[in-house]
Amino acid sequence: xxxxxxxxxxxxxxxxxxxxxxxxxxxxxxxxxxxxxxxxxxxxxxxxxxxxxxxxxxxxxxxxxxxxxxxxxxxxxxxxxxxxxxxxxxxxxxxxxxxxxxxxxxxxxxxxxxxxxxxxxxxxxxxxxxxxxxxxxxxxxxxxxxxxxxxxxxxxxxxxxxxxxxxxxxxxxxxxxxxxxxxxxxxxxxxxxxxxxxxxxxxxxxxxxxxxxxxxxxxxxxxxxxxxxxxxxxxxxxxxxxxxxxxxxxxxxxxxxxxxxxxxxxxxxxxxxxxxxxxxxxxxxxxxxxxxxxxxxxxxxxxxxxxxxxxxxxxxxxxxxxxxxxxxxxxxxxxxxxxxxx
Amino acid sequence: xxxxxxxxxxxxxxxxxxxxxxxxxxxxxxxxxxxxxxxxxxxxxxxxxxxxxxxxxxxxxxxxxxxxxxxxxxxxxxxxxxxxxxxxxxxxxxxxxxxxxxxxxxxxxxxxxxxxxxxxxxxxxxxxxxxxxxxxxxxxxx
Numbered sequence: 099x100x101x102x103x104x105x106x107x108x109x110x111x112x113x114x115x116x117x118x119x120x121x122x123x124x125x126x127x128x129x130x131x132x133x134x135x136x137x138x139x140x141x142x143x144x145x146x147x148x149x150x151x152x153x154x155x156x157x158x159x160x161x162x163x164x165x166x167x168x169x170x171x172x173x174x175x176x177x178x179x180x181x182x183x184x185x186x187x188x189x190x191x192x193x194x195x196x197x198x199x200x201x202x203x204x205x206x207x208x209x210x211x212x213x214x215x216x217x218x219x220x221x222x223x224x225x226x227x228x229x230x231x232x233x234x235x236x237x238x239x240x241x242x243x244x245x246x247x248x249x250x251x252x253x254x255x256x257x258x259x260x261x262x263x264x265x266x267x268x269x270x271x272x273x274x275x276x277x278x279x280x281x282x283x284x285x286x287x288x289x290x291x292x293x294x295x296x297x298x299x300x301x302x303x304x305x306x307x308x309x310x311x312x313x314x315x316x317x318x319x320x321x322x323x324x325x326x327x328x329x330x331x332x333x334x335x336x337x338x339x340x341x342x343x344x345x346x347x348x349x350x351x352x353x354x355x356x357x358x359x360x361x362x363x364x365x366x367x368x369x370x371x372x373x374x375x376x377x378x379x380x381x382x383x384x385x386x387x388x389x390x391x392x393x394x395x396x397x398x399x400x401x402x403x404x405x406x407x408x409x410x411x412x413x414x415x416x417x418x419x420x421x422x423x424x425x426x427x428x429x430x431x432x433x434x435x436x437x438x439x440x
Numbered sequence: 441x442x443x444x445x446x447x448x449x450x451x452x453x454x455x456x457x458x459x460x461x462x463x464x465x466x467x468x469x470x471x472x473x474x475x476x477x478x479x480x481x482x483x484x485x486x487x488x489x490x491x492x493x494x495x496x497x498x499x500x501x502x503x504x505x506x507x508x509x510x511x512x513x514x515x516x517x518x519x520x521x522x523x524x525x526x527x528x529x530x531x532x533x534x535x536x537x538x539x540x541x542x543x544x545x546x547x548x549x550x551x552x553x554x555x556x557x558x559x560x561x562x563x564x565x566x567x568x569x570x571x572x573x574x575x576x577x578x579x580x581x582x
């Protein structure tokens with residue numbers, strides 16, 4: 099049941115063949131995975147887009163993004179020649195050079211080999227929750243749609259340089275995003291998930307789409323799953339957000355590393371604690387996300403010479419409240435993403 | 441080094457600026473604008489040349505100018521800075537990259553560097569020059 103549902107709603111949505119229309123030239127799509135084990139936090143992203151407007155022709159561009167944090171951040175953004183890529187329609191099977199992602203017999207199989215860094219990932223990720231799909235949310239003058247699987251169980255190995263991290267039943271998260279927009283347009287977003295560890299019952303996803311100044315919200319959601327089933331979805335005015343302080347670190351690693359010189363400085367606008375409170379129809383939920391460490395992905399704008407910074411923030415999440423009469427009190431690891439033009 | 445003929449590194453910089461102009465004209469224009477009051481005197485592994493905006497171009501010359509900013513470093517250090525493994529500030533503090541100019545001139549040079557990098561990452565053909573720089577650095581280490 100879950101296998102067929104996943105295939106139907108989570109297969110690639112966009113076509114990357116043929117000459118794109120002006121709207122298609124803005125299209126983007128990616129499959130994103132996070133693993134949050136005590137010894138390793140890992141982000142893997144199979145990413146599809148188009149060449150920047152400065153290129154002579156709008157050609158598909160495939161990138162593999164890997165960020166890993168053990169005692170320090172490591173990672174890379176590697177472009178894979180598109181002729182070495184296969185995106186199979188109607189199923190989840192992507193081949194990016196020597197790396198691949200496929201969904202088979204109810205399990206995601208992730209195999210990543212980077213060329214320029216000694217990083218390799220071999221993981222089986224078993225979904226533990228029913229996916230949630232959202233139609234397009236406004237993103238500046240564009241639209242972003244998504245499917246999210248808030249809880250998975252990861253098993254396998256991750257090689258970072260000379261070290262091999264073996265994972266068994268590590269908590270994990272997955273989303274699939276697609277849409278048409280331009281980096282540099284008038285938008286920002288916050289996105290996060292929490293996998294409270296106590297008794298492994300609850301998982302949650304938070305999203306907030308805003309304009310660049312974060313003065314106008316396009317979309318707010320706080321979604322809660324209980325034992326893999328969506329239990330409660332708070333949205334829009336039911337969700338209040340309050341940042342507290344700013345995360346300050348001696349330095350912030352940037353990826354791809356060549357963008358370090360293009361985005362000097364280590365200051366971020368990542369809140370030290372993000373408070374999210376949701377209340378509706380007698381239910382209430384309160385989360386506190388304590389940011390611990392951050393790495394930034396740097397994306398050149400399509401609209402000007404600026405860049406957008408995607409801050410991937412590792413941290414700890416506290417969750418409490420009462421939903422459908424059941425008291426909730428839990429805590430666990432999470433990753434929050436803050437996207438903002440730099 | 442014969443100072444009247446362009447050295448290997450100056451040729452590489454010339455190629456990169458030509459590609460920047462062709463493939464990302466807004467970055468080339470912004471770079472010219474940022475450097476409008478400046479002339480850079482660059483020394484890389486002993487090779488010396490100047491860089492200054494002249495009209496709608498950025499002119500490279502082995503002639504010694506009235507420089508507002510002097511930069512002295514090696515290809516090896518430059519590669520580490522470009523690839524992000526060595527922060528620019530660390531390169532300066534470790535004595536691997538020498539900069540001289542007024543505070544304002546150095547700030548504007550840094551801004552020019554950021555503009556150059558933001559343009560460079562938008563140029564499809566510019567990454568082709570990086571292996572040449574690596575090869576030159578390796579040959580020098582010999």
